[in-house]
Amino acid sequence: MAKLVIIGAGPAGMSAAIEARRHGAEVQVYDNRPEPGGNIYAALGSCRAHRQDVWSALGSSYEDGGPLLDAFLSCGAVFRPRTSLWHLDNDGILALKGPEGTRTDTADAIILATGAQERPMPVPGCTLPRVMGVGAAQILLKTSGVVPNGPIFIVGSGPLPLLYAWQVARMGGRIAGFVVPNGANLRLSAFVDIQGILAGWGYLTKGLAYQVDLLRRRSLIYRNARDIEIIGEIHAEYLRFTTGKQHKIKVGTVLLHDGVIPSIHPAAAAGLPIPYTPAQDAWRAESAGNIHVAGDLAGIIGAKGAALSGQIAAQTALGQTNSNASAKLNKERAFRRLMDAAYPPAQLAAIAPNTTEICRCEMVNAGAIRQAATELGPDPNRIKSTLRIGMGPCQGRMCAKSLQSIVARETGTSPDDIGLHRLRSPITTITLGELAGLKE
Numbered sequence: 373m374a375k376l377v378i379i380g381a382g383p384a385g386m387s388a389a390i391e392a393r394r395h396g397a398e399v400q401v402y403d404n405r406p407e408p409g410g411n412i413y414a415a416l417g418s419c420r421a422h423r424q425d426v427w428s429a430l431g432s433s434y435e436d437g438g439p440l441l442d443a444f445l446s447c448g449a450v451f452r453p454r455t456s457l458w459h460l461d462n463d464g465i466l467a468l469k470g471p472e473g474t475r476t477d478t479a480d481a482i483i484l485a486t487g488a489q490e491r492p493m494p495v496p497g498c499t500l501p502r503v504m505g506v507g508a509a510q511i512l513l514k515t516s517g518v519v520p521n522g523p524i525f526i527v528g529s530g531p532l533p534l535l536y537a538w539q540v541a542r543m544g545g546r547i548a549g550f551v552v553p554n555g556a557n558l559r560l561s562a563f564v565d566i567q568g569i570l571a572g573w574g575y576l577t578k579g580l581a582y583q584v585d586l587l588r589r590r591s592l593i594y595r596n597a598r599d600i601e602i603i604g605e606i607h608a609e610y611l612r613f614t615t616g617k618q619h620k621i622k623v624g625t626v627l628l629h630d631g632v633i634p635s636i637h638p639a640a641a642a643g644l645p646i647p648y649t650p651a652q653d654a655w656r657a658e659s660a661g662n663i664h665v666a667g668d669l670a671g672i673i674g675a676k677g678a679a680l681s682g683q684i685a686a687q688t689a690l691g692q693t694n695s696n697a698s699a700k701l702n703k704e705r706a707f708r709r710l711m712d713a714a715y716p717p718a719q720l721a722a723i724a725p726n727t728t729e730i731c732r733c734e735m736v737n738a739g740a741i742r743q744a745a746t747e748l749g750p751d752p753n754r755i756k757s758t759l760r761i762g763m764g765p766c767q768g769r770m771c772a773k774s775l776q777s778i779v780a781r782e783t784g785t786s787p788d789d790i791g792l793h794r795l796r797s798p799i800t801t802i803t804l805g806e807l808a809g810l811k812e
Contacts, residue, residue, distance in 0.1 A: 379402055388686040402452050402470075408441060413434065452468075458797065465478055484666070490629065495728065498602060504628070505629060541589060553630075632672055683697050736771070741761065752793040
């Protein structure tokens, strides 16, 4: 019986486990959360069982994960929650830590389904309390039923802010306004892609309904905003920006969003190929050897696409094929191309004022990065070793993309030319005590 290890229990990981069990494989699924679901279906099981008000408010995009979750829980895969991967060799040896201690594991094949993270949006004041990402705020809503203090303003654009605003309204809250950065506006020219429109017609009608709901609730919308700044002494108090004229608005909470990017750290540390995708302005991972990638790690594709990708990854790992799943995945990719063209990233890191903090862990600002790029050239590893950017606890998850954007603009190159700084194990923090307790 083949043994398959899956890292991540989001849509891709759950779908991969279901498919692998269907083919008779022994399956172990590890995830650092207390229950399966990933970001998109965070806390789905407990929310459905214990928080019916939140469950009904989150809508069909969340409820759609119910059948997938039920199938995963009943498929016979062993699920190990609250367990983090901290090392992965390209020969397939894993090291993990969790309630069972610190130990290694091996498998005939490994599927990485580590999902996506929000793209950082560094603006002055972004590190103040009461400033967070839209995705983080949505997970807070799913896991705890909490809506941030108002008035709530969203800086950014895209499908996720629209969905979140609709969900907040169903919880009795309200998004006071949207500030759309210059360059991140909805590009209507993208909608000449007939294939993308047909593939995602259901998504588009939902999006239109969210837009109408915003108008009905009279949320303010400021487009083509420049010089965005969050102001406050102890926490965020005002949002200042210009749209031909200057605005200074009293806020309770500021939520930032500039799309999502693949969460590549485990894959990069394991030495997998990490190509750059210009259409999404992000790096993604590719499969190599007995390590297979699935879901948003292989390129942002959305929940349904991630589930299909996980199914295909399990089939590939076990030497199976299914053209039906591949055809469905191609439809999801067609719609994603439409969304990528319609909502380009705002690229605010590249034009961030020199005093803007880029690396929170080591407190490195944009000016220091520009100076280092001028003196040292575009090599991100030289800049990293000089400034210590990316050496903190997050290991560059919150600053690596911004570093590349700033350096690319400063040196007249592209992020693809610059590449990634080296990522090594441990993938996450681990104590000496945990290392000493390592069990083979």
